[in-house]
Amino acid sequence: MKFVCEKNALQREIAFAQEIISSKSAMSVVSNVYLEAREGSLLIRATDIKIGFETRMPVEVQEEGSLTVFCDKLTGILASIPEGTIEVDQKDAKVVIKPSFKKAQFSLKTIGSEQFPQLPDIDDDKYFSIPIADFKDMIGQTIFAVSDDETRYFMNGVYLERAQDGLVMVATDGRRLAYIKRGIVEGVPEFKGVIIPPKLLSVVLHRAGNEGQIDLAVSDKNLFVKFGQYRLSTVLIEGQFPNYQKVVPESQKYTVSVKRQDVIDALKRVSIFVEQKSRRTFFALSADKLVISSEETEIGTAREEILCAYEGPEAVIAMNYKYIEDPLRAISTEDISMRFTETSRAVTVAPDPESDYFHILMPMQVD
Numbered sequence: 001m002k003f004v005c006e007k008n009a010l011q012r013e014i015a016f017a018q019e020i021i022s023s024k025s026a027m028s029v030v031s032n033v034y035l036e037a038r039e040g041s042l043l044i045r046a047t048d049i050k051i052g053f054e055t056r057m058p059v060e061v062q063e064e065g066s067l068t069v070f071c072d073k074l075t076g077i078l079a080s081i082p083e084g085t086i087e088v089d090q091k092d093a094k095v096v097i098k099p100s101f102k103k104a105q106f107s108l109k110t111i112g113s114e115q116f117p118q119l120p121d122i123d124d125d126k127y128f129s130i131p132i133a134d135f136k137d138m139i140g141q142t143i144f145a146v147s148d149d150e151t152r153y154f155m156n157g158v159y160l161e162r163a164q165d166g167l168v169m170v171a172t173d174g175r176r177l178a179y180i181k182r183g184i185v186e187g188v189p190e191f192k193g194v195i196i197p198p199k200l201l202s203v204v205l206h207r208a209g210n211e212g213q214i215d216l217a218v219s220d221k222n223l224f225v226k227f228g229q230y231r232l233s234t235v236l237i238e239g240q241f242p243n244y245q246k247v248v249p250e251s252q253k254y255t256v257s258v259k260r261q262d263v264i265d266a267l268k269r270v271s272i273f274v275e276q277k278s279r280r281t282f283f284a285l286s287a288d289k290l291v292i293s294s295e296e297t298e299i300g301t302a303r304e305e306i307l308c309a310y311e312g313p314e315a316v317i318a319m320n321y322k323y324i325e326d327p328l329r330a331i332s333t334e335d336i337s338m339r340f341t342e343t344s345r346a347v348t349v350a351p352d353p354e355s356d357y358f359h360i361l362m363p364m365q366v367d
Contacts, residue, residue: 001035001036001037001063001064001065001066001067001088001089001090001095002037002061002062002063002065002087002088002089002090003037003042003059003060003061003062003063003087003088004059004060004062004085004086004087004088004100005042005057005058005059005060005085005086005088006083006084006085006086007078007081007082007083007084007085007086007099008083009057010042010057010059010078010086010088011075011078011079013044013055013057014033014044014071014074014075014078015075016053016055016207016230017033017044017045017046017053017055017071018033018046018071018072018075019203019207020046020047020048020051020052020053020203021033021046021047021048021071021072022048023048024072026070026072026073029068029111029115029116029117030047030048030049030117031070031071031072032068032069032070032071032110032111032116033045033046033068033069033071033074034046034066034067034068034113034116035066035067035068035069035088035113036065036066036113037059037061037063037064037065037066038061038064038066039061039064040058040059040060040061041056041057041058041059041061042056042057042058042059042061043055043056043066044056044057045116045119046071047117047119049117050197050199050234050235051197051199051200051203051232051233051234051235052119052120052231052232052233052234053230053231053232054119054230054231054232055229055230055231056229057229063090065090066113067090067095067110067111067112067113068110068111068112068113068115068116069095069108069109069110069111070108070109073108074097074108077097077106077108078097081097081099081102081104082099082101082102084099084100084101085099085100085101086098086099086100087099087100090110093109093110094107094108094109094110095107095108095110119233120219120221120222120224120233120235121224121233122217122219122222122224126217126219126224127215127216127217127224127226128187128188128189128215128216128217129187129213129214129215129216130167130184130187130188130213130214130216131184131212131213131214132208132209132210132211132212132213132214132227133210133211134182134184135204135208135214135216136204136205136208136210137180137182138167138169138180138182139158139169139201139202139204139205140205140330141169141178141180141327141330141357141359142158142169142170142171142178142179142180143158143171143198143201143202143205144171144178144326144327144330145171145172145173145176145177145178145326145359146158146171146173146198147172147173147174148173149173149174152174153237153238153239154195154237154238154239154240154241154242155171155172155173155174155241155242156195156197156198156237157171157195157196157197157198157236157237158170158171158195158196158198158201159171159193159194159195159196159241159244160193160194160195160196160223161191161192161193161194162188162189162190162191162193163181165181165183165185166181166182166183166184166185166356167181167182167184167185167188168180168181169181170241170244172242172244172247174242175320175323175361175362176323176359176360176361176362177244177247177248177359177360178327178330178357178359179244179248179357179358179359179360180356180357181356181357182356183356191218192218193241194218194223194236195236195237195238195239195241196223196234196236196237197234197235197236197237199234200223200225200232200234203232204225204227204232207230208227208228209227209228212227213227214226214227215227221235221236222234222235222236223236247346247360248360249339249341249345249346249348249360252339252340252341252346252348253312253340253341254310254311254312254315254339254340254341255310255337255338255339256285256290256308256309256310256337256338256339257308257309257310257335257336257337257352258290258306258307258308258309258335258336258338259306259307259334259335259336260328260331260333260334260335260336261334262306262307263290263292263306263324263328263336264325264328264329266292266304266306267281267292267321267324267325267328269302269304270292270293270294270302270303270304270321271294271321271325272294272302273294273295273297273299273300273301273302274294274295274302274321275294275295275297278320278364279320279321279322279323280295280318280319280320280321280364281293281294281318281319281320281321281324282294282295282316282317282318282366283316283317283318283319283338284314284315284316285308285310285312285314285315285316285317286310286314287310287311288307288308288309288310289305289306289307289308289310290305290306290307290308290310291303291304291305291306292304292306315340315343316343316366317340317343317347317363317366318363318364318365318366319347319361319363319364320361320364323361324349324361327349327359327361328349330359331349331350331351332351333351333352333353333355335351335352336349336350336351336352337349337350337351337352337354343363343366344363344365345363346360346361346362346363347360347361347362347363348360348361349361
């Protein structure tokens with residue numbers, strides 16, 4: 001195999017492939033990236049066994065062929081070379097990489113391409129399209145609430161289902177829940193709800209643009225994603241996702257309206273004194289006033305008062321400051337609402353005015 005291409009173009013695609021690969025062992029074929037030069041293009045594949053990645057880029061093919069090479073070292077080589085044209089030439093069990101403008105060359109050992117795992121695939125007619133901006137919004141409103149408790153593996157991903165009037169995404173770790181429903185139904189087939197590992201969603205969130213469509217396909221065991229020249233797939237998480245609808249309060253008695261940035265700024269200051277294991281933070285409500293404070297310790301305490309709109313009895317709610325900070329950073333409106341009925345029961349954090357998403361937090365004990 002031998003081809004010539006622009007260094008920057010290859011470096012961009014190899015860096016994406018490296019994000020997918022999890023193993024750092026040079027002896028493992030899944031630490032390698034698959035390269036196949038044929039008919040004027042370079043096919044690039046990577047996998048960590050659960051997630052698959054594929055893309056193509058135009059190159060000048062001088063000799064067709066395929067190989068796999070240790071991706072981490074290839075990434076480092078490309079990062080060290082100035083921009084310009086490079087030559088990639090396979091010689092026996094090695095590949096030689098040479099910039100055309102420098103008297104330098106790198107040699108990397110290869111593993112035969114036949115040892116690279118077969119990536120799952122699905123027929124093109126199984127895909128459906130939705131606006132990419134909507135899909136990224138849905139990911140951004142939910143992904144931070146995924147559980148990292150591996151004993152509760154069915155909560156280690158984001159749940160996606162086709163509802164009657166749109167697509168729904170939900171994530172929960174048992175102490176908080178993030179929900180969004182986007183009114184996308186045209187062209188979306190019925191499918192059984194699936195649990196998507198967050199790694200693939202994180203890749204889409206950070207790598208996909210904001211314009212155009214993204215294509216999705218769901219099978220019994222995999223989710224497939226296409227955007228731009230990229231194809232991704234992931235093994236779905238097996239298990240029964242919790243009945244999230246039971247957690248959503250039908251109505252709540254009291255509502256607090258407050259500036260979102262005021263709460264974020266106050267939390268940043270108060271969290272300096274919050275005990276980092278429990279992260280317990282107190283939210284004291286009285287007429288038109290919200291006081292956010294930390295527990296008093298031998299070191300000290302922090303307290304900040306901000307204005308709010310609230311009509312109800314004086315109340316103190318204890319919450320993990322991280323659990324309220326995460327949704328506040330995801331919400332896009334200037335104002336937010338916090339709804340509750342009792343200080344020991346679910347608190348709903350939502351944009352104000354209301355939208356198609358909300359977040360539910362379970363309070364901690366005040367004493």
